[in-house]
Amino acid sequence: MKKDTESLRQLYQATILDHNKNPRHFGVLPEYTETIEGYNPLCGDKVTFYLKRVEGKLEAATFECAACAICKASASMLLELAMRDNFCSYKELHATGLGLLDGSQSDAGKAITELDALGGIRSFPSRIACARLAWDTLKPD
Amino acid sequence: MVYKNFDIEAVRADFPILGRELGGHPLTYLDNAATAQKPQSVIEALRRYYAHENANIHRGVHYLSEHLTEAYEETRSMVANFIGAKDAAEVIFTRGATESINLIAQGFTESILKQGDEILITHMEHHANIVPWQIAAEKSGAKLKVVPVLADGSLDMEAVPALLNERTRIFAFVHTSNTLGTINPAVELIEMAHARNIPVLLDGSQVVPHAQVDVSELDCDFFVFSGHKLFGPTGIGVLWGKREWLERLPPYQSGGDMIERVDFEGTTFKGLPGKFEAGTPHIAGVIGLGAAIKYLKGLDRTAALAHEQKLLEVATKGLLEVPGLSIFGTAPEKASVLSFVIEGLHPHDIGTFLNADGIAIRAGHHCTQPLLKEFGFAATARASFAFYNSLEEVERLVAAVHKLRKFFG
Numbered sequence: 001m002k003k004d005t006e007s008l009r010q011l012y013q014a015t016i017l018d019h020n021k022n023p024r025h026f027g028v029l030p031e032y033t034e035t036i037e038g039y040n041p042l043c044g045d046k047v048t049f050y051l052k053r054v055e056g057k058l059e060a061a062t063f064e065c066a067a068c069a070i071c072k073a074s075a076s077m078l079l080e081l082a083m084r085d086n087f088c089s090y091k092e093l094h095a096t097g098l099g100l101l102d103g104s105q106s107d108a109g110k111a112i113t114e115l116d117a118l119g120g121i122r123s124f125p126s127r128i129a130c131a132r133l134a135w136d137t138l139k140p141d
Numbered sequence: 142m143v144y145k146n147f148d149i150e151a152v153r154a155d156f157p158i159l160g161r162e163l164g165g166h167p168l169t170y171l172d173n174a175a176t177a178q179k180p181q182s183v184i185e186a187l188r189r190y191y192a193h194e195n196a197n198i199h200r201g202v203h204y205l206s207e208h209l210t211e212a213y214e215e216t217r218s219m220v221a222n223f224i225g226a227k228d229a230a231e232v233i234f235t236r237g238a239t240e241s242i243n244l245i246a247q248g249f250t251e252s253i254l255k256q257g258d259e260i261l262i263t264h265m266e267h268h269a270n271i272v273p274w275q276i277a278a279e280k281s282g283a284k285l286k287v288v289p290v291l292a293d294g295s296l297d298m299e300a301v302p303a304l305l306n307e308r309t310r311i312f313a314f315v316h317t318s319n320t321l322g323t324i325n326p327a328v329e330l331i332e333m334a335h336a337r338n339i340p341v342l343l344d345g346s347q348v349v350p351h352a353q354v355d356v357s358e359l360d361c362d363f364f365v366f367s368g369h370k371l372f373g374p375t376g377i378g379v380l381w382g383k384r385e386w387l388e389r390l391p392p393y394q395s396g397g398d399m400i401e402r403v404d405f406e407g408t409t410f411k412g413l414p415g416k417f418e419a420g421t422p423h424i425a426g427v428i429g430l431g432a433a434i435k436y437l438k439g440l441d442r443t444a445a446l447a448h449e450q451k452l453l454e455v456a457t458k459g460l461l462e463v464p465g466l467s468i469f470g471t472a473p474e475k476a477s478v479l480s481f482v483i484e485g486l487h488p489h490d491i492g493t494f495l496n497a498d499g500i501a502i503r504a505g506h507h508c509t510q511p512l513l514k515e516f517g518f519a520a521t522a523r524a525s526f527a528f529y530n531s532l533e534e535v536e537r538l539v540a541a542v543h544k545l546r547k548f549f550g
Contacts (some may be wrong), residue, residue, distance in 0.1 A: 007497070008493075008494060008497045008548075011493070012490075012548075012549075017549070017550075042505070043489060043504070043505045043506070043520060044506045044510070044513070044520045045489075045519070045520075046519065066519045068487035068488075068489035068490050069487060069490045069549075070489070071487075072487075124493060126493075127489070127493060130489060
């Protein structure tokens with residue numbers, strides 16, 4: 001496969017560059033009730049989610065990370081979409097995200113086209129782990 | 142620049158992989174500290190071994206076995222000669238520097254270390270020279286002590302004397318850092334340790350590809366390196382140790398080839414080096430390592446080192462012109478290893494971007510997490526140069542880093 005500037009653009013397309021520069025729900029959530037940390041020992045990428053649970057139900061979350069653009073953007077996209085309905089349909093969203101990353105799903109469907117940017121990462125096998133870290137860390141209940 | 146006795150084009154032609162393309166770009170291989178490429182003579186030695194010479198060693202009376210045993214033992218002498226060791230029996234073949242260190246650490250745990258003893262390492266060690274000692278400390282009740290590193294990536298020499306004391310049982314340190322490029326003042330450190338009767342293990346993995354080493358002059362007690370970083374095959378490495386020390390350590394593994402006599406009532410072990418080489422060894426690896434050393438002997442290594450230092454100088458100067466880029470490791474004595482970070486850009490994104498131009502660098506923690514943590518990094522990008530890298534390749538790297546800086550804005 002030719003990995004020229006065009007495929008790099010596909011990897012770092014506008015959505016990902018934007019989420020990397022302006023991550024959504026980034027920082028410590030003041031009223032958090034628990035934290036959960038994901039770590040990739042191969043590269044040292046680290047992502048921390050700050051979660052707020054009310055009576056056991058996840059209601060809000062933020063994240064911080066020391067990670068590459070792909071990892072950071074992926075975590076930001078995850079939270080932006082999950083927070084839209086306060087995690088009500090998180091299970092479906094989570095399945096779609098992982099499906100796009102492992103190739104079992106070719107697009108994210110009309111509701112969440114933002115996630116299609118994740119599909120481009122599949123042509124860079126060594127980077128799939130970067131994109132997966134947030135999804136593997138924040139699993140549905 | 143052309144050096145007398147060093148023709149870069151001729152040298153590059155000896156390494157077939159350097160001629161390949163990646164996605165329409167010429168391969169620019171700058172990950173030599175991870176593993177080095179192999180000259181045709183090593184590849185040919187391996188082919189010849191499997192096609193014409195294969196047999197087991199030390200146990201046959203037939204031609205192939207006798208011939209190969211001779212070649213295997215000749216390589217041991219060649220290695221001894223290559224590192225300045227006087228006695229070939231002090232050269233032990235292992236799977237690599239990692240196994241060599243494990244052998245020593247395990248031997249020390251069983252025979253030497255006691256509760257309250259100390260093991261001294263440095264903050265710039267590769268995980269291979271940290272974790273085996275951590276385990277040794279846990280098992281024996283000894284303490285692991287660490288020499289700090291200064292801001293420029295050199296060792297804090299002033300801290301060393303106080304850390305070498307009557308409880309210290311071994312000082313294990315890296316000759317040349319794989320992350321910083323720092324070349325430690327090995328002779329001075331060894332003298333300091335010996336003044337207190339403390340043995341020294343020198344991790345030579347990153348020095349042997351760059352410079353000629355003489356263990357007799359260095360006077361270290363153990364010296365380890367891996368074959369694959371020395372332009373030889375993977376899976377083969379060397380442990381050299383002074384006879385008195387190797388004889389004090391128990392066998393690392395047991396089985397065939399390391400015994401003199403086996404009885405159900407008891408077994409007696411071979412002397413050096415057989416005691417540490419249980420089972421059929423990696424014969425092909427040894428033959429390949431011998432070919433790599435032969436190749437290096439045909440090279441003007443002083444000129445090769447001067448060429449590498451030129452590459453380092455040009456790369457350092459060029460990369461420092463990239464906005465927001467800083468170099469990690471600026472010690473005065475450095476091998477051709479260049480770790481860098483760019484503000485706002487993760488090393489993995491740098492690595493992926495350079496890969497698109499056919500440039501192979503390392504991005505990550507380089508198996509030196511404690512060192513990176515101390516300096517507040519999770520990862521760095523690292524370009525490491527071998528004698529076969531050209532100035533054009535350095536220019537390609539610098540241009541590509543400028544381009545990626547623009548791409549990410």
